[in-house]
Amino acid sequence: MREMGENWGNRPPDSEAVVQFDQVGLRYDLGPEIFRDIGFSLPGGSFHFLTGSSGAGKSSLLGLCYLALRPTRGAVTLFGRDVTRAPRAALPRLRRRMGVVFQDFRLINHLSAMDNVALPLRVAGVSETDIRHHVPELLAWVGLADHLDARPPTLSGGQKQRVAIARAVINRPDLLLADEPTGNVDDRIAMRLLHLFEELNKMGTTVLIATHNEQLVRRFPYPRLHLDQGGLTLHPVGSEPWNGGGTARRSTDRPYP
Numbered sequence: 717m718r719e720m721g722e723n724w725g726n727r728p729p730d731s732e733a734v735v736q737f738d739q740v741g742l743r744y745d746l747g748p749e750i751f752r753d754i755g756f757s758l759p760g761g762s763f764h765f766l767t768g769s770s771g772a773g774k775s776s777l778l779g780l781c782y783l784a785l786r787p788t789r790g791a792v793t794l795f796g797r798d799v800t801r802a803p804r805a806a807l808p809r810l811r812r813r814m815g816v817v818f819q820d821f822r823l824i825n826h827l828s829a830m831d832n833v834a835l836p837l838r839v840a841g842v843s844e845t846d847i848r849h850h851v852p853e854l855l856a857w858v859g860l861a862d863h864l865d866a867r868p869p870t871l872s873g874g875q876k877q878r879v880a881i882a883r884a885v886i887n888r889p890d891l892l893l894a895d896e897p898t899g900n901v902d903d904r905i906a907m908r909l910l911h912l913f914e915e916l917n918k919m920g921t922t923v924l925i926a927t928h929n930e931q932l933v934r935r936f937p938y939p940r941l942h943l944d945q946g947g948l949t950l951h952p953v954g955s956e957p958w959n960g961g962g963t964a965r966r967s968t969d970r971p972y973p
């Protein structure tokens with residue numbers, strides 16, 4: 717079996733990119749192509765939004781980054797390694813470098829909020845003393861100080877979402893992938909969560925956030941990757957993909973990068 721240090725594909729990786737897609741195509745079974753030759757790279761330490769209408773493929777793109785999906789064509793490079801054909805056995809080690817916020821949360825129902833968030837730390841061998849210090853602190857920061865012992869089925873959608881976010885960021889991953897992480901919370905909490913992602917980003921985490929929340933995208937100074945009809949374009953800060961006029965400059969549909 718190949719070791720982690722080797723490449724599983726043929727193309728030379730861009731060592732600066734944490735995520736790189738080259739001419740990636742995706743289709744589910746015999747369905748239509750979801751992506752046609754999309755290419756982009758997320759430089760280490762960058763922060764991007766991922767936008768697109770419902771069904772445009774945001775979750776699918778995150779799934780390719782997370783290696784829950786494999787491309788039908790093209791190459792996916794993660795952390796400088798071509799992982800397009802990485803064996804399943806290699807996935808846990810790659811995924812330990814990522815924090816993922818799923819749209820459906822994927823919390824463990826029989827564990828408390830505290831134990832759900834502690835999971836990545838326990839996997840990494842962090843001491844129980846440190847866990848008892850850090851996990852309540854983070855849960856308090858996301859407004860769940862009174863729910864440390866609550867099990868997910870007793871929490872609201874927005875509370876579950878915050879537990880999922882705390883679990884994704886607790887071990888300061890190299891790459892954070894978040895699918896609609898503010899979909900179930902009010903504006904005040906959404907802002908707070910975005911500031912949490914910014915803090916993580918300042919410490920070096922590369923961040924990619926899929927969102928429908930236009931207000932958030934406008935309020936935070938980060939470029940967006942926009943999915944539309946199977947293609948992906950990069951839109952610099954302040955430009956709006958659906959608006960060619962006014963001050964919002966169309967991106968000239970420049971493929972990313």
Ligand SMILES: Nc1ncnc2c1ncn2[C@@H]1O[C@H](COP(=O)(O)OP(=O)(O)OP(=O)(O)O)[C@@H](O)[C@H]1O
Nearest residue numbers: 744745747750768769770771772773774775776777
């Ligand atoms: N498991 C699947 N099997 C077949 N088709 C799928 C599957 N998952 C997603 N699709 C299709 O892929 C396309 C993209 O879906 P995806 O969930 O990635 O979009 P999205 O932009 O995340 O949507 P939303 O904003 O509504 O969450 C859709 O046409 C969807 O029907």
